[in-house]
Amino acid sequence: MDEQSISLTVNGTEQNAKAEPRMSLADFLRERLGLTGTHIGCEHGVCGACTVICDGMAVRSCLMFAVQAEKKEIKTIEGLADGDTMHPLQTLFSEHRALQCGFCTPGMLMTAVDLVDNNPSITPPEIKIGMSAVLCRCTGYEGILKAVEAYAMQIKGV
């Protein structure tokens, strides 16, 4: 199958790479750009491990074709920290024991960033519903919810 050339911005850097039209954005990020922090857990849009931010909104990168990302601005887990300085949510995840195996963690973090940054007045029940978009098999979610709630409080400046 013919490959198409794709131009997009990933974590603030302009990228040009080729992919078949059928290649998922998740595979493109991982295989073409080497950004393997985005994980693939189900490839049918349920588990949320592959969540990335596309033009400011959380998307399932397994359900999006790479060609659909043409001219889009993508943010992945690799772009969350500011160099060596962790994003506050990353620090809170560690403090609240919000990860064990770490496989769902990138999807959790990108989902939480989208959820809270786009809705700074979010309440804990809304966080619980919003974070249900990503499945975790290890933690039982308690630490994840606490971390995201703490992040929402920080954003609110409480």
Place this chain on the structure above:
Amino acid sequence: MPDSIPGYIGQSVPRREDKRLLRGEGLFVADIQLPNMLHVAIARSQFPHARIKDIDLSKALSAEGVELAISGEDILEHLPPISGMQLTTPPGYQERVDTDIQIPDQPLIPHEKVRFVGEPYALVVAKNRYLAEDAIELISTNFDPMPPVATTDDALDRNAPLLHENLGRNVAAILHTKKGKGAEALKTAPHRLKRRFYHHRYAAMPMECRGVVADYDARTDTLTIWSSTQVVHWVRREVANSLGMPEENVRCIAPDVGGGFGGKGHVYPEDILVAYLARRLRRPVKWIEDRHEHFLNSTHSRDNIYDVEIGFDNNGRIETVVSDFVVDSGAYSPIGAGIAGNSIAHMLGPYDIPNYEASSKIVLTNRTPNAPYRGAGRPEVGFAMERAVDLVANELDLDPAEVRFRNMIKADQMPYSVGLTYRDGVPIVYDSGDYPKALERALEELGGLKSIRKRQKDALSQGRYIGLGLGCYVEGTGVGPFEGARVKIDATGKIVVATGACPQGQGHETVFAQVTADLWKVPIEDVYVTVADTAHVTMGYGTLASRSTVTASGAIQLASDEIKEKVFAIASDILETGVQDLELRDSGVGVKGVPGMHISFRDIATAARPGWGHKRPEGIDAGLEVTSYYEPPTVTWSYASNAAIVEVNPATGQVLIENYVEVHDAGVLVNPAIADGQVKGGLVQGLGGGLLEEITYDENGQLLTGSFMDYLLPSASDVPPITVIHQETPSPLNSLGVKGLGEGGAIAPPVVIANAVCDALRPFKAEINSTPVRWGDVAAIFGDDPFKATSTTTTPEMDE
């Protein structure tokens, strides 16, 4: 053993694994990219049971980007099947438990027939996964479908077709054991109660599916395998045996592993196939399981039917338990009789019961193979037993809590000899704990039994159905045969540790650094831990069966003790002070009470080096590196009491868990926050199994749940408020006092939910004796008018 100066053990030290995982810098198998790498896609059977008449690979072979396509016939002469006895039992076990075990071998790719939907029949190796999957579509096959053995009842029918003709039966193993008078004691029991219980099939379902990458180096004739596995040393052993290579030339690494929970706790055909392909093609080869394949092909678990008869007196004291159960093992049984063995050993739980008899059949059906998953036999037997205890209470109109207290082993009976044999061949002795206290604390956490019962009564008068569910268990943990660890003092003075443990999220790098730092009295930053790499430890066992904290810590300690003797001998010589006057301090050895007299580990390591200028005293050989193997005397016994309050909605049957409490005892907790996370994570898996998760097949053996659209994993909104309380009774069996805790949480929730719902629906004399607890079934108990009490039951029919 270290003295009792408080160190890192017992502290919730932050996990050293977190940073890389939070930054997307972890390395999972799928993340491995090697130059010139090829990709595998596997063709999987759509038939539960069929003869393979013909497989035509010619079109696939000529497809774009394809390097190789093979079926079972192509490897027949090259690759033997995986032995059915990956997990062995010691002779003592077979002597004390009657066993008749004939576990079938599992072909890597069968060539004569397929035995479950999802079993591989061919594979394609291509330039990338997309092309490999394209080529799979071009394989044409001629299968001759055979009658499926869809259920254990079908399998045991005299006229049933055989899955494995060479066995002559659809039974992989028969086990039997007896304590006291066994079933005989039923005759003299004042009361008898008999029921059938069913624990349904569900699965470990880690978020990362399995995957294998292998790379062959022709110059050294060595294979490196990266596998998402819990048992790197098993993978190395099986690959070495299959490919006829020395183990030394096979290295297996489990990099970051995205959850395992037992489902990655044995060797799968793909582990060997991918290694074989890499050697055959002289190129790196990668296979990553997708989620649909995972549902079809990675082992499922549970799926046991129990027929239980229990004899008891007027006071609710249980006199005997008689159990006859069947494990639906699917088409193979990779862990042999492990699940049934666990079930038999754990049935009596925390109770003092004089007589017991258990018989089990591990039955082969045309389903995905069944292997241990978090709990491994304990949730199944716990469901039967803890439901039965509630039924005894109902029969005598006693409170289920009271019946439990009356039967429980008391703290002053510890250590308690059960009168059965564990699967390590050793007579079971519960080592320590206070079982009644755990139950008391669980009830207290929910407001106390009296107030719960009052609330329940008041609610009922308002037409609300509130129930209390209880579930108690014991769990043998830290099982042998052994674990390995290599400890060395590096030339820089840092302590370097490697163990055979293979974590999948348990935080071993942190936990074993804590243990090691305390053993050597060094800052934790000076300890470097490697896990899950056969290159670092010659023999290892792996992380399954709630064993690593106990067994790997034991091995680290043995190795450390041996090195310490050398360290002290060298320090004694250099400091010109007797060993008895020396102590470990400040990353080295010092003279007790003399602050200035000290030599660092770095200097001791230099002194210990071989060659000119060494400073070793006479008789001390060179180097500060030791590999040790800890062989535990037997298992340590963790235990817990669970209690939950649920409210049942009469209109919808919805089961709302208001509060869930587990009082858990795993001895000394090395890292309480990690331990807490293990128990809570397990609990949510148990709640998933109790209410949501279910693998189903149709009557023809066709899998109906092949995606997360059909199989419901608990999400954040499904989780009720959970409290875990740790009761820390040290184990007398190891000097750290630790017990295992990886599995415990997952054991009780299904029965706790069932008991709670039945308790809420006592006015209906409702019985829910099977899992999962479905809202529809619960709603049906209320009949047409949800607010009018009528008697009904959802108990499955008895056979006889």
